[in-house]
Amino acid sequence: MSKLLLKAKAGTGHVAHVTPESAGWTYVGFDLHRATAGQTIAGRSGDKEVCLVFVTGKGFTQVNGHDLGLLGERMSPFEGKPWSVYMPANCDWSVVADTALELAVCSAPSFGGDLPVRVIAPDDLGQETRGKGTNTRYVTNILPEGEPADSLLVVEVITPGGHTSSYPPHKHDQDNLPAESYLEETYYHRLNPPQGFAFQRVYTDDRSLDEAMAIEDGDVVMVPKGYHPCAACHGYDLYYLNVMAGPKRTWKFHNAPEHEWLMKS
Template identity: 70%
Template sequence: MADLLVKPAGTRGQTIHVTPQSAGWSHVGFDLYQLAPGEMAQANTNDREVCLVLVSGKARIIVEDVDFNILGERMSPFDGKPHAVYVPAEHDWMVTATTEVTLAVCSAPSTGGNLPPRHIRPEKMEHETRGRGTNVRHVTNILPETAKADSLLVVEVITPGGHTSSYPPHKHDTDNLPAESLLEETYYHRLNPPQGFAFQRVYTDDRSLDETMLIEDGVVTLVPRGYHPCATIHGYDLYYLNVMAGPTRTWKFHNAPEHEWLLKD
């Protein structure tokens, strides 16, 4: 298995590049681009579907002959909901920055659903607050299982300073529906202010995998299996963008039984 912590390579252009091959799994891909005004990112999706997420900034997005024009409103991932564009397999896409842009390219295998490209508007994204006390976090569903896609599930979460998230610990690494689905997952982390830090642990019941990672602004963590809780320190809010995919497009998780008491009233 690859190292579970992926740090950005530089500050311009393609700074993160996670493929199924580099991660040692089968489904999820994740790329991140840092673009200055006028700079461009482009590719063909080949046999994969893609969700382009404007983490911050404004950009003109074109998919084949569909010009979505200039999209984007927020200048920080901590300020409102994002704009996103769904791109099906075998399509060219091009993103041209009109401001400083952080672009996430989330991908997974296509199953031939023949869906058209579409703009996923912020006002159409469901927003919810989960948890209580110091386990409160704020969730925006960008591409949930109720939205049309072949494999991809995409969500972003903001965890206030001093809070836990993806907690109580849960996992989704067993193909045992309807109780649990098998989903690989990436976390793209940001902190506000950016000099802060957080922690993430990825571990299995038998501890054959048990890694605790220091989370700094801009890193990506890989969750191939196991539980994967996060905690951010006081004074620093944590943002993360999750990409999930697996054999079945549904999110069914299993809580760590020793911590399930935390969910009781």
């Protein structure tokens, strides 16, 4: 099995855990928690900034003892936009599940730590359609570079069955602005219906890294460098939650030259 693939765990609890140390990189952290109604998920941001994303379900949320109310709305990541919470460094947070809950904890280094805690409601989120034909996918910007944060970028994408995404292949592994930015990235994948599968390839120009992975519901893929396209199989829609971070908070990517003609077709 690829070292870039973190297989889904069944049941409740802390079911996915990616740290800079475990991934062998510097910036991105990703955790996924599942809880049943009445259970509590809690943590501390420490020296990082954190974005909580309510992938599914609802929960009563507090940060540093301040009640943020009942957050969450959708019961499937394929239905509507998420609720999220941004917090800077040195925050204690907790979520008491009101329903079955799937909570993503996206983290990256905090360079300033002076931004306020804020709730990001579905109505605050921009959506866009990218691509054409069988390269069409639907993007929800949770924490884009136009919104305040130190280093985190967070986005959701839904790719219909039979379509490709993160395609034509692109990369962002060079700190070479304005042409390209260095960003590490995680993909948290969900499938609808859940018994489906999809594919993701992570590769570099010289093929020193070249991994092709079958993706199942709940899997996490780590992208330390290289191109990273996805393909959703017929009959199964693919959702993924992306977390990106690097030394500069901007998304400037480089298309694979041999496939860039697709941008003009």
